Amino acid sequence: MSNIVVEARNLSVMRGQTPVLSDINFEVRKGEVFALLGGNGAGKSTTLHTFLGLLPPQSGEAILFGKAVHSDVASVRSKVAYLPEAATLYGHLTAIENIEYFLSLAGIKKSSNEIVQALDRVSLQKEAHNQNMERYSKGMRQKTAIALALLRETPVLFLDEPTSGLDPVAIDEFNQLITSLAAAGTTIVMVTHDVYGACQVAHRIALLRRGALVGSFEADEGGKIDTETVHAAFAERAAS
Amino acid sequence: MTITKMIAKDEWRYWWRSKLATSVMLVGLILIAGSSILTAKQMTDAAHERAHLQSEAEEAFFSQPNRHPHRMVHYGHYAFRTPPPLGIIDPGIDAYTGDSIFLEGHRQNSAMFADRQASSELAIFGALTPALLLQTLAPLLLVLIGYNVITREREARTFDQLIAQGMTPLKIMIGKGYALVGVAGLMIVPLFVAIIFATLDGEPFVSASLFMVGYALYLLIWCIGIVLASTMMRTPSASLGALLAAWVVVAILIPRISSNAAVSLVDAPGKIETDFAVIEAVSKVGDGHNAADPAFTALRANMLQQYNVDKVEDLPVNFRGVVAGAAEANLTDILNKFAEERMQVEVAQANIARYFGWLSPVLGIREFSMKVAGVDLETHHRFLRETEALRFDFVQSLNRVHAEKLTFADDANRSSNPEAEKRTRVSAENWKVLDEFDFSSLPANNRIENASMSLMKLVFWVVLLLVLCRFVGRRAL
Ligand SMILES: Nc1ncnc2c1ncn2[C@@H]1O[C@H](COP(=O)(O)OP(=O)(O)OP(=O)(O)O)[C@@H](O)[C@H]1O
Numbered sequence: 001m002s003n004i005v006v007e008a009r010n011l012s013v014m015r016g017q018t019p020v021l022s023d024i025n026f027e028v029r030k031g032e033v034f035a036l037l038g039g040n041g042a043g044k045s046t047t048l049h050t051f052l053g054l055l056p057p058q059s060g061e062a063i064l065f066g067k068a069v070h071s072d073v074a075s076v077r078s079k080v081a082y083l084p085e086a087a088t089l090y091g092h093l094t095a096i097e098n099i100e101y102f103l104s105l106a107g108i109k110k111s112s113n114e115i116v117q118a119l120d121r122v123s124l125q126k127e128a129h130n131q132n133m134e135r136y137s138k139g140m141r142q143k144t145a146i147a148l149a150l151l152r153e154t155p156v157l158f159l160d161e162p163t164s165g166l167d168p169v170a171i172d173e174f175n176q177l178i179t180s181l182a183a184a185g186t187t188i189v190m191v192t193h194d195v196y197g198a199c200q201v202a203h204r205i206a207l208l209r210r211g212a213l214v215g216s217f218e219a220d221e222g223g224k225i226d227t228e229t230v231h232a233a234f235a236e237r238a239a240s
Numbered sequence: 241m242t243i244t245k246m247i248a249k250d251e252w253r254y255w256w257r258s259k260l261a262t263s264v265m266l267v268g269l270i271l272i273a274g275s276s277i278l279t280a281k282q283m284t285d286a287a288h289e290r291a292h293l294q295s296e297a298e299e300a301f302f303s304q305p306n307r308h309p310h311r312m313v314h315y316g317h318y319a320f321r322t323p324p325p326l327g328i329i330d331p332g333i334d335a336y337t338g339d340s341i342f343l344e345g346h347r348q349n350s351a352m353f354a355d356r357q358a359s360s361e362l363a364i365f366g367a368l369t370p371a372l373l374l375q376t377l378a379p380l381l382l383v384l385i386g387y388n389v390i391t392r393e394r395e396a397r398t399f400d401q402l403i404a405q406g407m408t409p410l411k412i413m414i415g416k417g418y419a420l421v422g423v424a425g426l427m428i429v430p431l432f433v434a435i436i437f438a439t440l441d442g443e444p445f446v447s448a449s450l451f452m453v454g455y456a457l458y459l460l461i462w463c464i465g466i467v468l469a470s471t472m473m474r475t476p477s478a479s480l481g482a483l484l485a486a487w488v489v490v491a492i493l494i495p496r497i498s499s500n501a502a503v504s505l506v507d508a509p510g511k512i513e514t515d516f517a518v519i520e521a522v523s524k525v526g527d528g529h530n531a532a533d534p535a536f537t538a539l540r541a542n543m544l545q546q547y548n549v550d551k552v553e554d555l556p557v558n559f560r561g562v563v564a565g566a567a568e569a570n571l572t573d574i575l576n577k578f579a580e581e582r583m584q585v586e587v588a589q590a591n592i593a594r595y596f597g598w599l600s601p602v603l604g605i606r607e608f609s610m611k612v613a614g615v616d617l618e619t620h621h622r623f624l625r626e627t628e629a630l631r632f633d634f635v636q637s638l639n640r641v642h643a644e645k646l647t648f649a650d651d652a653n654r655s656s657n658p659e660a661e662k663r664t665r666v667s668a669e670n671w672k673v674l675d676e677f678d679f680s681s682l683p684a685n686n687r688i689e690n691a692s693m694s695l696m697k698l699v700f701w702v703v704l705l706l707v708l709c710r711f712v713g714r715r716a717l
């Protein structure tokens with residue numbers, strides 16, 4: 001059996017009456033980081049929504065572990081952790097309470113020790129752990145949401161702009177985290193505007209423009225994608 | 241713990257931590273509990289008072305001295321209606337119609353309040369009965385607490401986070417609905433306590449529990465509606481606006497329209513018009529106090545022929561008493577005909593208004609509550625009919641005494657001859673013709689049967705909204 005985990009096969013998606021994705025094809029293998037780049041409104045988030053079963057394909061298929069997502073949405077969601085765009089958690093709860101609650105919805109029980117460890121991994125400062133999240137900065141909220149996604153310990157991670165709001169140090173730490181997760185076998189699909197970061201961590205990058213794939217890049221033997229090339233391609237083809 | 245309960249529990253935690261929701265809940269509870277206590281106290285006081293007044297009135301009637309029986313016809317008598325046990329929650333139309341009637345010969349009085357104080361108290365607190373609070377205020381509080389259960393999550397984008405954990409919109413809706421049902425459950429606690437009191441006061445268990453079920457269904461309708469609106473709207477202010485508008489429509493507008501429609505669809509003759517018609521019809525009956533009234537010529541001829549005598553003085557019965565009885569019977573026939581017509585019009589109007597219960601659950605619960613409690617229009621009509629039967633009975637019994645125990649000669653000469661006058665006074669023993677009056681509710685089974693259509697209206701709303709939830713839940717992303 002092939003080790004393709006995520007696959008778009010001639011995927012087209014509509015939102016209302018307007019086509020948002022048209023005839024997309026890509027494959028992501030187990031343990032790979034796949035970065036989706038594109039201008040605002042290109043259809044990146046829509047791609048993730050489709051793979052989560054939130055939007056039905058108009059034609060073609062969104063495939064996870066060899067099965068069309070829409071044939072069994074529930075089983076897909078238990079295998080995928082998803083970091084929504086501009087992720088927010090409850091302001092009236094602390095980071096720990098938030099994580100406990102959302103994990104319990106996913107049917108997962110973690111000790112507060114494990115939760116604290118995960119928050120440390122995304123380097124959320126200790127003092128904040130037991131503060132209500134309404135007092136968090138944007139980056140602190142983002143870190144907590146990332147910790148939540150990590151704690152799900154799913155084989156697949158869908159991350160929508162995970163580094164938005166993070167400071168440069170935190171971005172570096174995050175990139176390292178992604179690399180080590182992938183090395184451990186987690187498959188990661190990541191939407192980002194950070195071309196440099198994507199080139200650091202991704203095994204594969206796809207450029208999206210108005211719902212169509214307009215370019216794709218693969219890592220060389222050194223495991224890197226050339227930032228200049230992607231930048232140029234983005235400016236030339238993807239900028240709407 | 242199931243997903244539903246987890247979501248509900250979290251919502252409760254949110255309400256607990258947000259002062260607004262807790263204070264709204266507290267205010268609601270205090271109001272409903274307070275009005276339950278006040279109304280219960282006031283209704284039981286009134287019930288005791290009326291039972292007391294009833295036996296006093298009977299006592300007074302029985303203890304009248306020996307006198308001419310027709311004086312007792314004019315002396316009259318009071319009949320009171322004691323409220324049913326569930327009246328402590330829903331006084332129904334008792335609050336607007338009277339609870340007592342003065343019964344006397346030759347006329348049908350309308351119901352009135354036993355004492356002015358009771359009526360003014362009812363007018364003040366009548367507006368704030370537990371039934372009214374549960375029917376109109378409780379939904380409003382539920383709206384204030386729950387309008388944003390889902391729009392809040394959308395606005396804060398935590399809705400996505402819920403979806404990210406594998407929740408479906410429908411699951412989220414059910415969880416939020418469950419949380420709201422908990423609030424509704426709290427609001428219904430005072431009702432539960434009041435119902436226990438009503439049961440101790442003699443309300444059968446079946447009707448008492450059905451009463452509870454009806455209100456539970458009603459609040460459930462609101463809980464589902466609130467979750468639905470919160471799912472369909474995109475922002476908290478939109479869901480609040482939509483729900484407040486819905487409240488105004490079903491709690492104020494449709495009830496208004498329903499009574500306007502009832503009045504305009506069923507032609508009711510005007511009051512003055514009817515009064516003149518009654519006077520005209522009654523004038524043809526003849527004066528029962530005057531045996532020589534030409535209206536009774538035929539009666540006289542019949543009686544003379546029947547007993548084969550030439551003069552009324554020779555009849556074995558007092559013709560003046562016979563005339564009084566005949567006049568009363570004819571008069572009552574006419575008055576009853578008008579009364580029945582009026583009641584039919586009222587029932588026809590009420591039935592039209594009740595159709596609007598399919599459009600507004602507020603009307604549905606109002607009808608249900610009054611019918612199960614036994615304080616509806618039909619019960620008031622039954623009170624009027626039963627008191628009328630009582631009135632006719634005692635007046636005719638006195639007329640019979642008048643005809644059988646007095647001689648025509650004494651009766652005719654009593655104003656000129658003091659001795660004859662003395663002989664026309666009959667013993668007070670004869671006042672015992674008055675039956676004791678005890679107006680009681682219909683048996684629980686009948687009341688439940690009467691309420692079944694209104695219960696269907698509530699069930700209809702629950703089902704309709706649940707179907708809508710399924711529909712909206714599938715596409716609410
Ligand atoms: N809920 C929605 N209903 C209708 N159209 C939508 C909705 N969300 C997004 N769209 C449209 O779909 C298209 C793709 O949107 P999408 O959110 O996938 O873009 P994106 O690539 O994630 O952009 P960004 O970088 O700004 O996050 C846009 O044209 C957008 O207007």
Ligand SMILES: [Mg+2]
Pocket residue numbers: 044045046085160
């Ligand atoms: Mg996006």
